[in-house]
Structures are given as C-alpha cells and as structure tokens.
Amino acid sequence: MAELTDTITFLGTAAARFVLIHQFLASGGAWLNLGDTQILLDPGPGSLVQVARRKLDPSKLDAIILSHKHLDHSGDINIMIEAMTDAGTKKRGMVFAPADALNQDPVILSYLRSYPQSIQVLTEDGSYTIDDVSFRTPVRHKHPVETYGFIFRTPRHTFSWITDTRYFEGLAGYYEGDLLIINVVRLNPGAPLDHLSLPEAGTIIEKLRPKTAILTHFGMTMWRARTWELAKKLTEETGVTVIAARDGLKFDLAQLDK
C-alpha cells in the first residue's frame, strides 16, 4: 500500500469583489487530500470547473465544509453536493455548514439536502469527524454572517485555517499546528473591517509561530502589491516561512516533517 500523505490544493485564491468578479484569480476553494479522506472547503464560484481542471474526482469526496455562506465561499456548494452524490443517486458524503447557511436565506437548496449521508451544523467550539480526520471550530469569527475557522487533525499532521474575520484580541490563541493558512484580503488595516489585513496576519503568525504559513483569499490591494513579494517580506520579518498561495498550488504537508 502506498504511504498516506496530506496535501492541500488551492482551487482558488480570490476574495470577493474585483479579483473574483473579473476572475483575475480563481475562486474554487481548496481540496484537502488527507490520507484516504477527500474534503472540499469553501466551494466558491467556479469550484466545479477548477476541480475538473485539476483532474480531481468530486464523486470521491467524503465531505464538503463551508466556513460561511458568503457567495465567494459558497457559490458552487449546490453543484458540488450534486457531484459528490452523483446527482442524488448515491447517498454519500457529509456536508458541514453554519446554521445560517441552512436556515434563514439559505445557500444550500432544500431539494438536495437528502442527498448526502448527513448535514451537520457547525457551532462555536464544535468537534467533528470525517473518517480518521477530525476538525474543530474553536471560535465564532467576527464577520457579517456566521463564520468559523478550522483546526484539522490527521493521523500525521495538525493544521489550522483562519478564514474570513475581523481581527480581534486573542484570535491567534484559538488556533494551533505546524501549518497555518490565513485568509488575507487587505493590504492595509482600515475600513471595511470585516477581513484580516497583511499586518494583522503578521501579528498572528508571530504569535503562533507555525513551521509554515500560507496566505490566500486575496483582495485587489493584496493582488496589486504582488503577493509573493509580500510573503517574502513577511518571512524576513517573522522568521517563519510564509508562502503566498497561487491558483493550483498543491502543498504537501510532508514538507513540515523535516
């Protein structure tokens, strides 16, 4: 049997508005291949197209996780549930989403809610299991809709993903792991305050000191400032290896084991 690996493939690195609307960057979310477990996180607009382009098989998905219902994260959630369940002909897979993605003004259509094996509601300090992978949603983020970040645990690695949020005191302390992925929409702090900026990401990285940090989910100001140069600068400033994700980047967590 082949040795099991954990990889993360970025199916998109765009945040809402300009970068997404014009598809300067793709917005398909991320594919987590964790040993034998396949997870799709935040399938934004074009996720289906990006999955096909990367030759990934959505009928093999074990779970789809939604951090929050904003369209740049959820645009393709319905078609991806269809793809995971072979249009409802196979009852399989799990869906995880905050309550407000299912209740008021839902983004998951009613008619396909019976397709997956289960739909589980994410809550603050929740713990969830998908085969031999577990994840936690340690704190509700400060964002206009109900939003969670994640700590994933596989038999081999622990890593965190800090999704959309306004910066708040103690944010870094909720997360852990050798790898930290952060959604960094803005180059500079300031209004509108609902997203993290680059200096705030730097503060979080310095507090957590993971082996590697990956920046993603870029707005226009980040994109224009050349994300890879910003990452290089942050590496020099913090002493932590910081990478700017690009569309299609496949990160192998085995790199962290050295």
Ligand SMILES: [Zn+2]
């Ligand atoms: Zn959002």
